Amino acid sequence: MNIGVFMQEYLRAAVRKPRQFLQARPARLCTICGYEGRFLDVGPRPEARCPNCSSKERDRIMGYYLHSNNIDMSSKNLLHFSAERPFFRLWRRNPGYVAGDIKASKVANTVVDITNIRFEDGYFDHVICHHILEHVPDDVQGMRECFRVLKPGGTAFFSVPLDPSRSETWEPPADMPPADVERICGWDHVRLYGRDFPDKLAAVGFQVDEIRFSPEDGERHRLTENHALARQGLDRIFICTR
Ligand SMILES: [Zn+2]
Incomplete structure (x- = not known):
């Protein structure tokens, strides 16, 4: 777990869009860092960011390909x-x-x-x-x-x-x-x-x-x-x- 990144991402999400934490969200799995849990909203994009490595959707597509193809x-x-x-x-x-x-x-x-x-x-x-x-x-x-x-x-x-x-x-x-x-x-x-x-x-x-x-x-x-x-x-x- 990347504690530094995690704290920073949660803090940013709490300041920018606190209401997201009132909504139930399913656990997601990051293709880059392996984190499993709640992802964070970025602007209008719900659950766009992995709080553990800051990846966004496009990064995880790339991670998905690299992982699937070893x-x-x-x-x-x-x-x-x-x-x-x-x-x-x-x-x-x-x-x-x-x-x-x-x-x-x-x-x-x-x-x-x-x-x-x-x-x-x-x-x-x-x-x-x-x-x-x-x-x-x-x-x-x-x-x-x-x-x-x-x-x-x-x-x-x-x-x-x-x-x-x-x-x-x-x-x-x-x-x-x-x-x-x-x-x-x-x-x-x-x-x-x-x-x-x-x-x-x-x-x-x-x-x-x-x-x-x-x-x-x-x-x-x-x-x-x-x-x-x-x-x-x-x-x-x-x-x-x-
Ligand atoms: Zn991640």
Whole structure:
């Protein structure tokens, strides 16, 4: 049990949304830290956070896949962009773990530009890249670079905010003022992805699949954002094999 994290998460939840504790909630099971018990609300997302490791829905989808496929990262060369805190805590001492970000950060051990990755071809067993590409002006170059640094047979994991009602990704016109782009796409986002996102990954050479789980597992581990304001309803994580 991570007492420090646990106290901090409970305190935050009690301050921000005390009424949640008046509601009975079933026990959930975290796919990352193994905690079983009550999860905490985050804004409009009921039971979004594991109090023991701070994981959120998307993190637990990733944890679910790694656990179900017995993937042990301790001996792997892994490139992880803007690492999610629960994973950073788990992996930061692994010798082959590269937690990269475009600038120095508490959850990074080095600076890496996704459009110009300073590692040789085929260096990594895995690349994890969640909610990064929507911030990157040349996202196709980012995908190409992830493909290049991956070993043949290696896998990369990608997710973006994806609007399922949109068949094609929307790129703003070049002369659109940045404030308008941000109003339409969201804070610091440079485009709106549509259902063609996996096709873009396939176009750079990846074989693309998706992490799937049953509705029962989704509920048990709380893998989906189940609330009215969810823009994408379900966070989809694509498994891309080189
Ligand atoms: Zn957890």
